[in-house]
Amino acid sequence: MAVALYEPTQEASSFLNEVQSALQDFAQHFRDGCQLLSPRELAETTTAVEELSKTVEQLQISAAHALDQQKVATTGESDHRFSWADPASLEPDGVEPGKRTEFRDTADYLRERLKISRSEARRRLRLGESTQPATLITGEQAPPKLPMLGAALAGSHISGRAATLIRDAVERVRPTARAEDLQAMEQMLTRQAAEADTDILVEVIKCWEAGLDPDGREPSDEFLRARQGVFIRGRRNGLHRIEIAATDEQYEYLVTVMNTSTNPRLGRTFAPEDGNEDAGQAAAMDSDGVVQPAPAEPTRAQKLLAGLVDACRMALAADKLPATGGHRPQVMVTIDYEELKKQVGGTGQAVFGGLTSAGTVRRIACDADLIPVVLGGRGEVLDVGRAQRLFTPAMRRALVARDGGCAFPGCTIPAPWTEAHHIIWWEHGGTTSTDNGCLLCSFHHHLIHQGHWQVESRGGIPWFIPPPWTDPERKPLRNRYRQACVSQPAGSPPGAGP
Known part of the structure; x- marks a missing residue:
């Protein structure tokens, strides 16, 4: 069924009914024949x-x-148009006389x-x-x-x-942001919504909110006493339940x-104590020499638990628990050069926890290894490595600070699960430097090396340029998942670029 173009003089409901009827016909044909379409269609x-x-x-809307x-x-619901805009025709509460x-x-x-x-x-x-x-009441917009x-x-x-x-x-x-920041936030988030999915948009929104209120709202002592802690929930179905x-x-x-145990690039968290790399294979063979099926891959929740338990086991085996209960955390502080000349402030980017308040960063920094990474005026990382085939640890730290x-x-x-890419x-003459490097996960690293x-x-x-079959216009794209920066001069849109 063909649907004519909508004319201003046409009844809106009549036109929409035609559209709905046409869509229903299409839906029926699509359900019947969608399996016969090519993947592209x-x-x-x-x-x-x-x-x-x-x-x-x-x-x-x-x-x-x-x-x-x-x-x-x-x-x-009446057939009279615009009578609502005539104050003389309404009672003080905005209702026509005798009609509620x-x-x-x-x-x-x-x-x-x-x-x-x-x-x-x-x-x-x-x-x-x-x-x-x-x-408005005058009819103006x-x-x-x-x-x-x-x-x-x-x-x-x-x-x-x-x-x-x-x-x-x-x-x-x-209530707490400047008008310029609100405008920049609206512009950046609108562009983000057009370029990426809502899951990433939610994370970018968190970054903006944290950036506009760096220290956030700290929990009160009463709240911490009521909610903070480790809660033993008892044993059910052979499992002890602990809530943190x-x-x-x-x-x-x-x-x-x-x-440490969820990194896909690691085969196991720690090596067997006896150094026997085949111990896992031997465990899959019963007493009669019959090989049993390999166990299913552990879930992420099981791997997280294994990492925590292994760390506790190592701490106990060392016969001495450090004051912090383990190795000191490594805090990477990324800061603009102009800000560096003033003082460290604002928000910190934790490796797994995302943006954290300045107060939290300062508390961790009291007992941590600090790695200062200085950024140039446009956000580029100043080169900290040296020319060689592989990226140095210093270069990788710079890439982590920039890409996240x-x-x-x-x-x-x-970042801990990524690889440095030229x-x-x-082999094409590229140098080993932060300007010529970026972090890629294993999947996207292989995708880039396909050459498309x-x-x-x-x-x-x-910036990443898609192949023509993904975007005929080949518009450059950038990962803005961790780049929602709001500490810019007022009037300059965040993430300015092509």
Whole structure:
């Protein structure tokens, strides 16, 4: 069924009914024949459906906002246009004389009319209020509070969920942030939502909120006494259950130790005490010499527990527990050169725990090995290594400070599990330096060496150019998962670049 272009004089509901009917016909044909499509056709159709859903979400938000502006919940559904804007036709509470509805507000009306939850109705209204122009009592249009987010939503560049996350985040920091920072935050997060998925967007939002309030809200002594600690929950089904509630500082110690056994590049956490590398294979053979099936790969939760238990076992075997219960943590402090001339402050980037408050960093630094990494004016890492085939430990520390983990767009693999890669390959004349290096996880390292993706260093930052079948325009991409920097001069957008 063909659907004609929408004309301004056409009844909106009639047009949408035609669209819905056409989509229902298409859905039936798609369900019947989707298995016969080629992988490319199926992928393109799936993408088109997702883009269509963004347009539908935009319409839902616009419609909810318009209903709220026209006060339909209190004035009722009538055929008269714009009577709500005439103050003389309304009672003091905004209701036509002798006419009241059963709805308390627009959210209550949407809940009943659309059969959606009240929370969903309120979400649409909040988003519409922040991204749609408001109609004043005079009929004039007031600009939206978040114009860049509104433009991206109107253009179907981002989803309604992503827009909601951004809107709520901006409103949370609005009471304490400067107007310039709020504008930069809106711009950066909107661009992030258009380039990556919402999981990464959530993490970037956390970085912005931590950056705009570096020290955060410290838990009170009363709260720590009530919630902090190790809680023995008893033994069930042969397993002892232990629950840990830790501060950021304590969490970083624990997770650093536990993650020693989750590194995919390591075969085991510690070597067998007798040095027999075949001990694991021998254990798979029973007393009759019959080889038994290899045990299933441990889960991540089991590996984390193994790392913690192995660390405790080693500490006990050493016959002496250090004052900190293990090796001192290694804290990497990344700071701009201009800030270095003043004093260390702001937020710290922990290897596993992400952004932590300045107070937490200072507490860890009291008993830690400090590795200062100085950044240039545009955020590039000053070269700390020397020219050779392999990256030196100093160079790798610089790459960790800059990339934070795998530099491939959208990848969240942490730095300890990555490998250093030459942007211009060594065999092609590339040098071993931080400007010509980046961190890549094993999967993306192999992907880059297939030769389809290109990597460029721009201002000391790695940018990735996709192959034409992924993006015909081949727009350069950058991993912004750990790059949500807000400590910039007001007016310069974060992550400025192509």
